[in-house]
Amino acid sequence: xxxxxxxxxxxxxxxxxxxxxxxxxxxxxxxxxxxxxxxxxxxxxxxxxxxxxxxxxxxxxxxxxxxxxxxxxxxxxxxxxxxxxxxxxxxxxxxxxxxxxxxxxxxxxxxxxxxxxxxxxxxxxxxxxxxxxxxxxxxxxxxxxxxxxxxxxxxxxxxxxxxxxxxxxxxxxxxxxxxxxxxxxxxxxxxxxxxxxxxxxxxxxxxxxxxxxxxxxxxxxxxxxxxx
Amino acid sequence: xxxxxxxxxxxxxxxxxxxxxxxxxxxxxxxxxxxxxxxxxxxxxxxxxxxxxxxxxxxxxxxxxxxxxxxxxxxxxxxxxxxxxxxxxxxxxxxxxxxxxxxxxxxxxxxxxxxxxxxxxxxxxxxxxxxxxxxxxxxxxxxxxxxxxxxxxxxxxxxxxxxxxxxxxxxxxxxxxxxxxxxxxxxxxxxxxxxxxxxxxxxxxxxxxxxxxxxxxxxxxxxxxxxxxxxxxxxxxxxxxxxxxxxxxxxxxxxxxxxxxxxxxxxxxxxxxxxxxxxxxxxxxxxxxxxxxxxxxxxxxxxxxxxxxxxxxxxxxxxxxxxxxxxxxxxxxxxxxxxxxxxxxxxxxxxxxxxxxxxxxxxxxxxxxxxxxxxxxxxxxxxxxxxxxxxxxxxxxxxxxxxxxxxxxxxxxxxxxxxxxxxxxxxxxxxxxxxxxxxxxxxxxxxxxxxxxxxxxxxxxxxxxxxxxxxxxxxxxxxxxxxxxxxxxxxxxxxxxxxxxxxxxxxxxxxxxxxxxxxxxxxxxxxxxxxxxxxxxxxxxxxxxxxxxxxxxxxxxxxxxxxxxxxxxxxxxxxxxxxxxxxxxxxxxxxxxxxxxxxxxxxxxxxxxxxxxxxxxxxxxxxxxxxxxxxxxxxxxxxxxxxxxxxxxxxxxxxxxxxxxxxxxxxxxxxxxxxxxxxxxxxxxxxxxxxxxxxxxxxxx
Numbered sequence: 001x002x003x004x005x006x007x008x009x010x011x012x013x014x015x016x017x018x019x020x021x022x023x024x025x026x027x028x029x030x031x032x033x034x035x036x037x038x039x040x041x042x043x044x045x046x047x048x049x050x051x052x053x054x055x056x057x058x059x060x061x062x063x064x065x066x067x068x069x070x071x072x073x074x075x076x077x078x079x080x081x082x083x084x085x086x087x088x089x090x091x092x093x094x095x096x097x098x099x100x101x102x103x104x105x106x107x108x109x110x111x112x113x114x115x116x117x118x119x120x121x122x123x124x125x126x127x128x129x130x131x132x133x134x135x136x137x138x139x140x141x142x143x144x145x146x147x148x149x150x151x152x153x154x155x156x157x158x159x160x161x162x163x164x165x166x167x168x169x170x171x172x173x174x175x176x177x178x179x180x181x182x183x184x185x186x187x188x189x190x191x192x193x194x195x196x197x198x199x200x201x202x203x204x205x206x207x208x209x210x211x212x213x214x215x216x217x218x219x220x221x222x223x224x225x226x227x228x
Numbered sequence: 229x230x231x232x233x234x235x236x237x238x239x240x241x242x243x244x245x246x247x248x249x250x251x252x253x254x255x256x257x258x259x260x261x262x263x264x265x266x267x268x269x270x271x272x273x274x275x276x277x278x279x280x281x282x283x284x285x286x287x288x289x290x291x292x293x294x295x296x297x298x299x300x301x302x303x304x305x306x307x308x309x310x311x312x313x314x315x316x317x318x319x320x321x322x323x324x325x326x327x328x329x330x331x332x333x334x335x336x337x338x339x340x341x342x343x344x345x346x347x348x349x350x351x352x353x354x355x356x357x358x359x360x361x362x363x364x365x366x367x368x369x370x371x372x373x374x375x376x377x378x379x380x381x382x383x384x385x386x387x388x389x390x391x392x393x394x395x396x397x398x399x400x401x402x403x404x405x406x407x408x409x410x411x412x413x414x415x416x417x418x419x420x421x422x423x424x425x426x427x428x429x430x431x432x433x434x435x436x437x438x439x440x441x442x443x444x445x446x447x448x449x450x451x452x453x454x455x456x457x458x459x460x461x462x463x464x465x466x467x468x469x470x471x472x473x474x475x476x477x478x479x480x481x482x483x484x485x486x487x488x489x490x491x492x493x494x495x496x497x498x499x500x501x502x503x504x505x506x507x508x509x510x511x512x513x514x515x516x517x518x519x520x521x522x523x524x525x526x527x528x529x530x531x532x533x534x535x536x537x538x539x540x541x542x543x544x545x546x547x548x549x550x551x552x553x554x555x556x557x558x559x560x561x562x563x564x565x566x567x568x569x570x571x572x573x574x575x576x577x578x579x580x581x582x583x584x585x586x587x588x589x590x591x592x593x594x595x596x597x598x599x600x601x602x603x604x605x606x607x608x609x610x611x612x613x614x615x616x617x618x619x620x621x622x623x624x625x626x627x628x629x630x631x632x633x634x635x636x637x638x639x640x641x642x643x644x645x646x647x648x649x650x651x652x653x654x655x656x657x658x659x660x661x662x663x664x665x666x667x668x669x670x671x672x673x674x675x676x677x678x679x680x681x682x683x684x685x686x687x688x689x690x691x692x693x694x695x696x697x698x699x700x701x702x703x704x705x706x707x708x709x710x711x712x713x714x715x716x717x718x719x720x721x722x723x724x725x726x727x728x729x730x731x732x733x734x735x736x737x738x739x740x741x742x743x744x745x746x747x748x749x750x751x752x753x754x755x756x757x758x759x760x761x762x763x764x765x766x767x768x769x770x771x772x773x774x775x776x777x778x779x780x781x782x783x784x785x786x787x788x789x790x791x792x793x794x795x796x797x798x799x800x801x802x803x804x805x806x807x808x809x810x811x812x813x814x815x816x817x818x819x820x821x822x823x824x825x826x827x828x829x830x831x832x833x834x835x836x837x838x839x840x841x842x843x844x845x846x847x848x849x850x851x852x853x854x855x856x857x858x859x860x861x862x863x864x865x866x867x868x869x870x871x872x873x874x875x876x877x878x879x880x881x882x883x884x885x886x887x888x889x890x891x892x893x894x895x896x897x898x899x900x901x902x903x904x905x906x907x908x909x910x911x912x913x914x915x916x917x918x919x920x921x922x923x924x925x926x927x928x929x
Contacts, residue, residue: 164570
């Protein structure tokens with residue numbers, strides 16, 4: 001095995017390409033070996049993350065958006081990404097690498113569906129975000145507490161039922177009440193939602209799918225940081 | 229005098245309905261106000277595109293109006309977004325147009341709601357006829373001058389019932405009392421009494437009883453009708469209140485025979501297409517619950533009128549009724565706000581069966597007629613599912629039976645005489661044609677069968693209303709032109725695309741297939757398949773199946789399969805002995821294709837059977853046999869409900885089930901029917917590697 005996974009003879013650009021391919025294929029053992037190879041060559045954890053892993057997940061995101069990849073393939077890729085991150089995360093914490101951002105995500109109160117939301121969480125992690133996944137059936141208090149604890153840039157809310165999506169507005173009103181609304185970007189998603197609904201409840205954006213969520217999150221974080 | 233709101237004249241073709249609506253009303257709403265139902269699945273969000281209409285321009289003397297495109301609000305952003313993805317020509321989306329002036333609108337056939345074929349007929353089942361309502365003939369002693377105190381004619385009827393029928397403690401509906409003495413007189417002291425013999429199964433039913441009827445023992449009898457002399461004929465209605473279709477069977481309670489079956493659209497559809505949108509309507513509209521309650525009661529009264537008229541009877545002849553429906557329908561029937569069913573923990577207002585007077589629900593049957601509502605099991609598994617269980621009786625089998633009732637929310641039952649589990653799974657509306665580019669409900673013109681030649685990739689199809697297979701060169705009449713694809717057609721086309729190698733086991737369109745036929749083509753990065761040429765469609769536009777359509781079917785079928793699989797895991801079994809597909813949809817799916825798609829678990833094909841409207845049959849069983857009502861009450865407590873969505877294995881099973889037929893589970897009964905895994909043909913991943921190989925870089929592994 002170790003022979004097969006010897007990437008030392010690949011030039012840097014091809015090693016990057018290989019990492020992207022293996023992420024795409026969801027090959028976690030290979031991705032771990034490639035991350036180690038980058039580090040051996042003296043790349044910083046941050047460079048390894050952005051050029052190797054995030055670059056690869058970007059391609060996965062585009063192909064998911066375009067309907068070429070589907071949920072199972074994306075989950076495999078995210079799993080490989082996670083394996084790579086397992087090595088990088090402690091190293092990133094030691095260095096003062098720039099933070100891509102933090103997201104708190106959860107399905108709102110009354111709703112118990114979470115596969116779509118988990119997919120968003122994984123794609124966000126794939127894009128380098130730190131993600132705090134609150135799971136299902138979260139009331140406003142849970143979101144507020146999570147914001148206080150994790151100081152996220154973004155909160156993401158999901159709902160699969162037309163009957164539970166109105167609760168998003170309850171959470172947003174609570175954010176206003178606790179003077180937290182200006183501190184976070186609010187992204188919403190789920191099958192029965194649309195952009196008009198997001199606008200009506202004064203969320204920052206509606207995200208049609210996990211790939212759009214990543215793009216939207218990046219864009220909003222960049223805008224926010226440019227203002228600071 | 230306040231300034232009147234400006235109104236606009238609207239005429240709708242082909243129905244010819246017209247009237248005025250306030251300016252600013254959407255066309256979709258305006259049509260509803262005028263009694264014309266336009267199809268809408270998304271509920272006016274400009275996403276489903278089912279509400280397309282045409283604006284006729286010019287002056288129309290017959291309708292005394294001048295119609296112009298400019299009399300509608302201009303195309304807004306969201307409609308524009310829809311139009312960008314879908315070429316709808318001159319048509320507009322009714323939900324996006326506000327009426328600003330007089331207009332004449334044509335509603336094309338595919339946009340008309342209420343056109344569904346309702347294929348729910350009572351099947352022949354052997355039912356032991358032992359109804360809750362029956363007739364007894366009595367000879368009543370005449371009053372005497374020296375009668376002891378406390379004795380009236382009713383008491384002498386009770387005496388006769390006790391002596392001649394051994395029936396004690398019989399009560400009478402007080403509203404019948406005025407008919408007693410005239411009947412005695414006319415019948416010369418002989419009467420035919422129609423008796424209800426039931427059991428008050430809920431503590432609260434006394435409150436629901438008619439006025440003046442006090443507390444009664446658990447087992448009780450009540451006189452519902454008094455006829456002079458000897459009389460024959462007692463009838464009942466068994467009704468399955470579906471969220472889309474309501475079906476009523478009129479039965480002779482003596483013989484058990486089904487005399488008439490009538491079906492109608494559930495009129496609540498206009499308040500929301502699916503269950504959750506009806507719950508939303510109840511949440512958001514102050515009078516929402518009352519409106520939906522009145523609508524369904526009105527529909528039941530119509531059905532009672534029609535079904536009795538079919539055989540020369542009147543609703544007055546109906547003495548008993550059994551109602552079944554999913555929990556939301558159940559609650560709305562009873563006038564209960566279904567809001568708690570809209571979110572976790574999905575709390576039912578009541579699970580127990582209900583016995584009450586039909587008149588207390590506003591039902592116009594015989595004044596004293598009874599209603600029995602079967603019990604619910606859980607927030608998503610209702611009286612209709614219990615009716616299915618009564619009909620299919622998994623609890624009486626040795627075989628491990630899987631019963632699937634496919635709808636927007638699929639109910640799944642698994643078990644045998646030892647244990648029965650049930651669950652619901654959110655399949656979404658894809659199987660009903662929503663979220664599918666050219667999807668539609670089952671109606672004349674809808675494609676219901678599809679075959680694709682594995683070599684030439686040329687398709688053949690059948691449309692509802694025509695028996696012949698149609699291919700691209702078949703000469704056809706206008707009525708055989710396809711209008712869209714209905715649920716069974718969608719399942720077949722996706723399965724055929726898979727077996728013909730046009731899509732892979734992951735559901736992706738194969739680029740290589742574009743070389744095999746011009747019917748497979750890529751738009752941008754994703755593929756689609758031209759199922760019907762524009763020459764053979766009602767719209768003169770091609771009917772295509774897109775990558776996104778395939779994805780939506782994958783999601784829907786994975787939810788269904790994962791639910792079934794979780795129940796199997798729960799029971800610790802690998803295979804089932806028998807699969808029963810209930811519901812009108814199940815009747816139209818070809819089990820072979822359902823299995824190729826991985827909609828249902830592997831099973832011997834001959835053991836996969838469709839049973840049609842089993843819920844209606846179950847309602848009929850409960851109508852004709854009062855012991856079965858007790859059985860249902862017992863089952864509701866005995867059956868174990870599993871909440872699949874929160875099961876930690878749900879995601880794993882769901883993801884595996886996205887593959888065709890399944891990424892993990894084997895389907896030995898499909899051996900030889902599935903395409904061989906595509907080997908050698910470059911997948912997208914190895915393709916990229918391939919490019920790199922050509923650049924002569926060493927490849928590890």
